Amino acid sequence: MKLSKSYIPTLKEVPNDAIIPSHILMLRAGLVRMLSAGIYSFLPLGYKVIKKITQIIREEMDAIGGQEFHLPALNPKEIWEQTNRVEAFGDTMFHIKNRDYVLAPTHEEIMTYHAKGTLKSYKDLPQTWYQIQTKFRNEARPRSGVIRGRQFLMKDSYSFDSSWENLDASYSLHDKAYRKIFERCGLKFFVVGASSGAMGGNKSEEFMVKSDAGEDTVAYCEKCGYAANVEVAQSNIESVARNSESKEIYEISTPNIHSIDELCEFLKIHEQETAKSRVYMHNEKPVLVLMSGNDEVNETKLANALGGQVRPCHPDELKEITGADAGSIGPIGFSHRIIADLRLKDGNNLYSGANKNDFHIGGIDLKRDVPKIEYFDLRSICSGEKCTRCGNHLEVFKAIELGHIFKLGTKYSEALEANFLDEKGEAKPIIMGSYGIGVERVMACYIEQNFDEKGIIWSKLLSPxxxxxxxxxxxxxxxxxxxxxxxxxxxxxxxxxxxxxxxxxxxxxxxxxxxxxxxxxxxxxxxxxxxxxxxxxxxxxxxxxxxxxxxxxxxxxxxxxxxx
RNA sequence: CGGGGUGUGGCUCAGCCCGGUUAGAGCGCUUGGUUCGGGACCAAGAGGUCGGUGGUUCGAAUCCACUCACCCCGACCA
CATH class of the missing domain: 3.40.50.800 (Anticodon-binding domain)
Known part of the structure; x- marks a missing residue:
């Protein structure tokens, strides 16, 4: 291609709207242009790179027996209602105004629709179907260039199996294929276990790359490879020491003292001698959550520990439940359920709020004074803490999710009645897996990992x-x-x-x-x-x-x- | 959705606080000439309803109100 005849509009200056390196460079090198927030046009040079990436993906998917489809983005809303996902996606799903269609944010429903009635026997299984297609999600806040868009390219594949063991096999094939794909693309990545959220199903793993532009925070152990989202990563820090002698509880006047820092400063005590209180509503009942010092409540862990819905109490609810405002709440005299972070287990001589504004209580012995207390792992881990698996130091950093593999199970096959007949002639729902890769993210992450002050540094395989x-x-x-x-x-x-x-x-x-x-x-x-x-x-x-x-x-x- | 910020030629920005000729600069673009291994030089040009609407005023890029777009932080997020 002669440059004199090409459309490669390079930019000398850094465009005003771009902050992260990949976004700046994709604009400057003439790979993409923004049409609207989170909506990008790929220019010829950028599209060449997209084609290189999708080709790698295609080769590795085909290598594990994948068959490529091309599915409609425009879907009848009815199918999505059958799986209850119109509601589940909520405002994230785009709705067409003049007909009952939605723009597909993913394709479980449509693939399952095609499986229904055609994958009829265990002899028809397993199948792996995939597509590389544009998805639409009405993101509340698109950001970081192409990394979080309202319209994006995704490779999504779906496995259909006749047993859970066979699903394990399909899942593991995808796991291997994904590693090959990301390796061929030249990405430094790692894999974390994750919760599967609105997708349904149980086991899932995320393929991530470390990046400040990431939206997830993960804990990673370089030594043993342990990696987990901080929302679920186990805290392995020692409990606060229990003093041999327990003091009696006593009230202290603490005018205008609200934060743990202020309390420590005022009483000349150490942060670890304090227990911070947070009140949550759990299934319409208040729960007091005690954390050591300034540790923040990890709400995902809290929800997992309690089960069901959890939300922080509103300020007026606090007053009604405890008689005090935030900053003066504590376990003594609190008449509802009380739980605490493991770090506080059996702690004594602690300071906490008195449930009376401008007062705190000292000498609290959780064992003696709060006999019904329950302990859970409720805090987020921090950099430098010990790995639960090998004891080495963990690193906590931001990361971008490139790919996600799920063992879906039968959620969609049951909802859409996609059944097969097993060896005994019994009808059973097909057991499914679902596997995604964000194509633009692969491109952006590659650039995030391969650039210098002059520009992009392409590898042989991705270079346009x-x-x-x-x-x-x-x-x-x-x-x-x-x-x-x-x-x-x-x-x-x-x-x-x-x-x-x-x-x-x-x-x-x-x-x-x-x-x-x-x-x-x-x-x-x-x-x-x-x-x-x-x-x-x-x-x-x-x-x-x-x-x-x-x-x-x-x-x-x-x-x-x-x-x- | 909450908080903060920005919107002036293709790009980066000045001017706005304190209203007053014809709205500027650099880069880019066009034409002619010189140069030709690390974002050259000279000369002459083209290109802007100052995001939009309404208001205040004799007069608005500038002040006020509303609105739209985009960016950042947060909330949210298969």
Whole structure:
């Protein structure tokens, strides 16, 4: 492709709206343009990369027996009502105004619809069906460029099995395929166990990459590979020590003291001597949650511990239930259920609120004074804490979810009555798995992990072109004819070449554009080298430059290709 | 949905507080010329209903109200 005839609108300056590196570079390198919040057009260069990624995905899905579908984005609402997911998705689902259609946010229903009545016997199973298709979700707040959009490309596959053991096999095939896909894409990733949320089903794993632009916070142990979302990662920190002597409880006047920090400062005590109170409504009943010091309640853990719905109490409810405002609440005299974080187990000589504004109570012995207390793991773990599995230090950081694999079970097959007959002739719901990959996220995450101050650094497999040929001074007849000849030769040898044949640009512009676009190998045709029948080759990633003989170009290129 | 911010030529921004000729700069673009290995130079040009609507005023990019769009933080999120 000749650059002079290409639509690759590069930007010299950083666009105002972009913050994270991948977003900035995708705009600057002319890969994408925004149409509206969370809605992006892929320009020719960006779309070439998308096609490389989807090709890798396709190959690995086909390798595990996947069969590619192309499904409609426009779906009858009725199908989604049968599985109760119109309600489950709520405002996240786009609804068509002038007909009872929705825009599909995923495709469990539609795949199951096709399975119904056609996968009739255990002999028809297993099946793995997939598609690479645009999904629509009315995200409340699109962000980070292409990473969280209202419209995005997703590879989603669905497995149909006749037994749970066979589902395990399908799941494990996907697990292996996903690892291959992300490895081939050149991503540094890790895998965490996760809760499957609104998808239904039980076991699931997320494929993640570490990134400040991530929306999940995970705990990761480099030593043993343990990784978990902080919402569920077990806390492994020691309990506060129990003093040998328990003091009596006593009331302290603490005017205008609301936070733990203020309390510690006021009483000259350590944070660990305090128990912070939070009141939640659990199934319409108040529950007092005690945390050590400034530890925050992890509401996911709380909900898991109690089961059912949990929400923090409103300020007016607090007053009604405890007689005090937030900042002065405590376990002594609290007449409803009381639970505490494990870190407080059997603690004594603690300070907490008095359920009376401007007063706290000291000398609390949870064992003696709160006999009905129950303990749960309720706090989020922090960087530096010990791994529950191997004892090494855990790291806590943000991460982006690239892919997610679920063992769905029979939720959809039951709702849509997709049954098969087993060996005994009994009708049973098909056992399903569901597996997704965010295609744009793969691209954005790759860039997040592979760029420098000049621009993107593509790998051989994802690069939109194999080679970037630069004719420096295209008003020099010698360079024009030499670079054109090289261009034709490389194309004939099967390379996909981007040829910067632009007449009116100085060398600096061409070099900078080449570094911005990030094609792994640059071939530079300049006057001085050409006079000696030589060319320069530059490797984008390392910046290394090589002067080579012109007649050895093809041989050298194939050597460089194996180096990158 | 809550909080904060921004909207002026294709891009980055100044001007706004304190209203007053013809709304500016750099980059990009067009034409001609010079230059030609790290974002060149000279000259001449094109390009803007100052996000929108309404109001205040003799007069609004500038003040007021409403509204829309986009960004960031939070809530939410298969």
């Amino acid at each position: 072109f194999d080679l970037h040929l630069i004719g420096l001074n295209m008003k020099n007849e010698m360079i024009v004819s030499a670079s054109n000849e090289i261009y034709e030769k490389l194309k004939a040898a099967g390379y996909d070449v981007l040829f910067d044949d632009r007449k009116d640009f100085s060398a600096g512009v061409k070099f900078n554009d080449a570094d911005l676009l990030g094609i792994p190998i640059q071939i530079i045709v300049g006057e001085k080298n050409l006079k000696e029948n030589k060319l320069e080759v530059k490797l984008r990633r390392t910046g290394e430059k090589f002067i080579i003989d012109r007649n050895q170009l093809e041989q050298k290129i194939s050597e460089f290709q194996s180096m990158i």
